[in-house]
Amino acid sequence: MMVNNAQWKDVYVQGTYTTKWGFFPGVSTSSMGAEAIVAALKDAQIKWGEVDAVFAGSVYQGTASGHRVVGEVGFTGIPIVNVENACSSGATAFRLAYDSIRLGQYKTVLAIGFEKMPRGPIPSTAFPSWQLAMGFNVQPANYALETMEYMHQYGATVEDFARVSVKNRRNGSLNPNARFQKDVTVEEVLQSAMVASPLRLLNCCPLADGAVAMILTNKPTNDRAIRVASSVLASGVYGEESYQSGITASVHHYPSEGIVEKSAREAYEKAGCGPEDIHVVQAYDSMGPGELWDIEKLGFCARGAAPELLREGVFDLTGSLPVNTDGGLLSRGHPLGATALAQIHEIVLQLRGEAGHRQVSDPKVGLAHAMGAGPNSAVTILQR
Amino acid sequence: MANIERKAIPIMDGLWQMEADDNPHLMGSRCRACGEMFFPRKTLNFCMHCHKESLEEILFSGKGRVLMLTKVERQPAGGFYKGEVPYTYGIVQLDEGINIFSQLVDDSTLSADERVEMVVVKLYEEDEHDVMTFKFKADSTLREGVRDDGE
Numbered sequence: 001m002m003v004n005n006a007q008w009k010d011v012y013v014q015g016t017y018t019t020k021w022g023f024f025p026g027v028s029t030s031s032m033g034a035e036a037i038v039a040a041l042k043d044a045q046i047k048w049g050e051v052d053a054v055f056a057g058s059v060y061q062g063t064a065s066g067h068r069v070v071g072e073v074g075f076t077g078i079p080i081v082n083v084e085n086a087c088s089s090g091a092t093a094f095r096l097a098y099d100s101i102r103l104g105q106y107k108t109v110l111a112i113g114f115e116k117m118p119r120g121p122i123p124s125t126a127f128p129s130w131q132l133a134m135g136f137n138v139q140p141a142n143y144a145l146e147t148m149e150y151m152h153q154y155g156a157t158v159e160d161f162a163r164v165s166v167k168n169r170r171n172g173s174l175n176p177n178a179r180f181q182k183d184v185t186v187e188e189v190l191q192s193a194m195v196a197s198p199l200r201l202l203n204c205c206p207l208a209d210g211a212v213a214m215i216l217t218n219k220p221t222n223d224r225a226i227r228v229a230s231s232v233l234a235s236g237v238y239g240e241e242s243y244q245s246g247i248t249a250s251v252h253h254y255p256s257e258g259i260v261e262k263s264a265r266e267a268y269e270k271a272g273c274g275p276e277d278i279h280v281v282q283a284y285d286s287m288g289p290g291e292l293w294d295i296e297k298l299g300f301c302a303r304g305a306a307p308e309l310l311r312e313g314v315f316d317l318t319g320s321l322p323v324n325t326d327g328g329l330l331s332r333g334h335p336l337g338a339t340a341l342a343q344i345h346e347i348v349l350q351l352r353g354e355a356g357h358r359q360v361s362d363p364k365v366g367l368a369h370a371m372g373a374g375p376n377s378a379v380t381i382l383q384r
Numbered sequence: 385m386a387n388i389e390r391k392a393i394p395i396m397d398g399l400w401q402m403e404a405d406d407n408p409h410l411m412g413s414r415c416r417a418c419g420e421m422f423f424p425r426k427t428l429n430f431c432m433h434c435h436k437e438s439l440e441e442i443l444f445s446g447k448g449r450v451l452m453l454t455k456v457e458r459q460p461a462g463g464f465y466k467g468e469v470p471y472t473y474g475i476v477q478l479d480e481g482i483n484i485f486s487q488l489v490d491d492s493t494l495s496a497d498e499r500v501e502m503v504v505v506k507l508y509e510e511d512e513h514d515v516m517t518f519k520f521k522a523d524s525t526l527r528e529g530v531r532d533d534g535e
Contacts, residue, residue, distance in 0.1 A: 118461070125462070130396040130424070132464035134507070134517060135456065136485050141473055144454035148496070152452070196454045196473075238433060241483075248475060248483035253420055253433050 009218040011101045012225040013382065014108075015044020016345045020177045021210035021333045024116075029061050029211075033069030033114040036213035040110070044215040045222060048073060051215070052106035054080040055096045057089030057113040058337030069114060069211075086126055087286065087334075087372025088233065089113060090212065090341030091380060095231040097216045107218055113342070114211035115335030126373035127246040139373075140204050141196035142243035143287040148198065150293055154304030158198050162189035163310050164288035165202050168324050171317060172331020174358040179208040179333035189288075203288040208333025212341040214348075226351045229271035229365070229381040234263035235374055242375035259377040260297040260369070267367070267379035268299070275299035278381070279363035280350045281321060282343035284371045285328040295323060298369060298379075322360045325350060340370030344380050351384040392514045395507060399424055400518050401443070408504045409443040410518060412482065416440055421482040446502035448478040450520065453488055453496060466508040466515070476500055476520050489521035499523040 017039035019032050033056075041048055056066025066082045085092040090113030097111040127137045136142075150156055166186055172178040184202055192201040216228070236242070237259045239250035257265070268274050275298060283298070285291035292306040300321060301309055309315065315323040326332055326346040329339060347366035349355040364384045371377045394400070400408045412423040418434040421442070429437045453474030459465070472488040474496075488494055489503065500520040507517040 129464075130399065131485065132460075132462065133395050133466075134485075134487060135460045135465040135467060135469075135471060135473065137462065137464065138456050138458065138460045138473075140458075141454050141456045145452050145473075145475055148452040148454070152496070194455075194457050196456050196458070198454075243475075246485065248485060250420065250433065251477065251481045251483060253418070 007104065008102050009104055011098050011216055011218055011228045012220040013214055013228060013344075013348050014046065014217045014220050014222070014225045015040045015042070015215040016213070016348050017043055018177055018212045018342055018345050019210050021208040021335065022179045024209050027209070029058070029065065029114055029116045030068045030072045032116070032209065032211040033112055033213070034072035036112060036114070036211040037069070037073050037110065040213035040215050046108065046215060049076060050108050051076070051078060051110050052108050053078050053097070053100060054110045054112065055083055055093035056080060057083045057085070057093035057111075057341065058115055059084055059086060059089055060115060060118055060336065066112070069112065085376055086374050087336050088340050088370045088374070088376035088378045089337040090339060091231075091344065091368070091370045091378035092233055092340070092376070094214065094341060094344055094380060095233050095378065098228050098231045101216055101218050109216050110213060111216060111341060112211065112213045113338035113340065115337040116209045117207040117335055119207070131246045136246060138196060139244055140199045140287065143290060144196040144199045145243050147287070147289040150289060151198075154307075156289070156292065156304070156307045158190060159186060160292065160307035160310065161203055161289045162186040164285060164291045165189045165330055167310065167316060168285060168328040168330040171325055171358055172327020174356070175326045175331065178327045178331040179206055180327070180331045199287060205286045205329035205334045208335050210333065210335040210338045210342065212338050212345050214341060214345065224352050226348050227383045229273065229383045230267045231380045232263045232267040232270065233376060233378045234259050234266070235376050237262060245373045245375045247375070258297065259375055260294065260371065263377040263379045264298045264369070267381050271381040271383070273365060273381070277365050278321070278367045280325060280347065280360050280366040281323045282326070282328070282346055282368040283323050284369050285324055285330050286334060286372070288330060291324065291328065294369060298367070317358055317360055325355065325358050325360060340368070340378060343368035343370055344382070347380070347382050351382055390512060390514050392506075392516050395515055395517045400504065403443070407446060408502060408518065409446055410484070410502060412442050412444055413439045414442045421480060423482055423484050444478050444480050444482070447523065448476045448500060448520070450488060450494065450496060450498055450500050451475045451477050451483065453494065466510070487517065487519045489519050491522055494522050499526050
């Protein structure tokens with residue numbers, strides 16, 4: 001049950017920083033994370049000693065990884081909480097930081113996400129062991145099944161999915177921190193190596209190493225602070241398929257509301273706005289087709305309508321609803337623990353008007369959506 | 385040449401069993417209260433749908449239809465999978481009304497919506513063992529039927 005409480009504090013993102021994303025052999029996770037913390041403090045114009053708590057998201061970095069990162073900056077006696085929530089780890093760390101301030105526990109909190117990725121397709125252990133032994137953990141294959149279902153239901157085509165990669169790689173070419181900063185064409189996507197039909201290499205996000213740090217506070221001290229309108233996490237709805245988590249749909253007990261729709265509805269309710277009020281979106285595009293059904297499930301258009309709106313340019317930087325302005329996972333890359341926080345970082349930059357060549361026109365409200373194995377669905381709405 | 389007897393072992397106990405008719409059947413659980421079904425069978429007697437302690441073990445018929453399928457061209461990461469690559473993978477809806485993930489017997493003519501039946505086949509060899517798995521393949525009785533009709 002949700003309750004409203006007049007005592008709750010407003011929460012703001014006061015400072016944020018992302019490292020460049022790519023492969024950095026010889027650079028440790030802790031030094032990437034520490035670089036992000038020091039730069040975020042500078043961006044926030046606050047001192048390390050003012051931070052009351054740390055929530056640290058990562059997936060593959062092992063025990064007490066947040067402590068190793070903070071240890072590089074210097075322990076100050078504050079609590080450090082390590083957060084592992086698959087691809088939503090960064091958004092979950094953000095949500096915990098947000099809640100701890102909103103409920104009055106702390107004044108200034110650091111949310112951080114960092115990752116150095118194992119090489120090759122992601123060895124997800126979010127599956128039972130017998131499914132791993134049978135080869136059911138290939139995420140492009142699980143997305144391929146969902147993609148075929150989407151094609152069957154709504155008539156979407158491989159050209160539609162290729163256009164997502166084309167748009168996001170074009171945006172990524174304007175993002176100096178993205179792993180890939182080069183345009184691709186529809187033809188290049190359709191001729192890239194098949195991974196799991198109908199998904200090809202250029203329909204899939206690349207891996208990368210990276211770190212993002214963000215300072216949240218209830219007492220913003222400059223006019224660049226961005227208000228957090230809501231931050232919602234939903235983890236699993238009974239009966240809904242989550243092929244990325246080894247879960248098939250219930251045939252007789254399919255839920256009336258899916259996990260993405262639920263998290264979006266709650267985020268809109270708490271923020272007191274609707275999809276029509278959102279000016280810029282970071283959607284979850286680990287696989288290109290996923291961006292299309294994500295846009296639909298977040299309520300921005302009817303189910304099945306996203307491919308046509310994409311063709312019309314609605315989701316371009318110059319369109320009426322720019323989506324994945326920093327290039328998304330498809331360009332930026334996917335360091336699991338950092339990804340969801342990077343999506344929030346981009347919304348903050350856009351709302352501040354600091355997104356450089358990829359800045360969209362005067363956005364006031366933005367939404368970031370992360371999901372992934374578990375399943376999890378995390379929606380964050382930010383407001384200038 | 386000496387004929388060495390190779391022992392066949394299942395990839396996991398409790399996924400399927402052979403019946404007197406010599407046909408393999410997937411083992412599952414069904415809720416007596418709400419009718420929901422689960423695969424693999426649940427060892428904990430608790431229905432994930434209605435939350436009652438009313439599960440019973442059932443055997444599935446092993447027939448159904450494939451809903452969607454893909455061909456996996458890359459080696460799965462993590463070293464858990466020791467079978468051949470590429471392989472065909474998809475979701476089968478059993479006639480009892482439950483959707484399950486399964487590999488499909490490699491058959492370039494198999495398509496979505498086609499009727500399939502369960503088989504137990506070798507996934508890989510390990511030491512002196514054949515490690516067996518369940519898969520689904522095109523329903524042979526139907527395919528023969530089609531051929532007879534066509535002639």
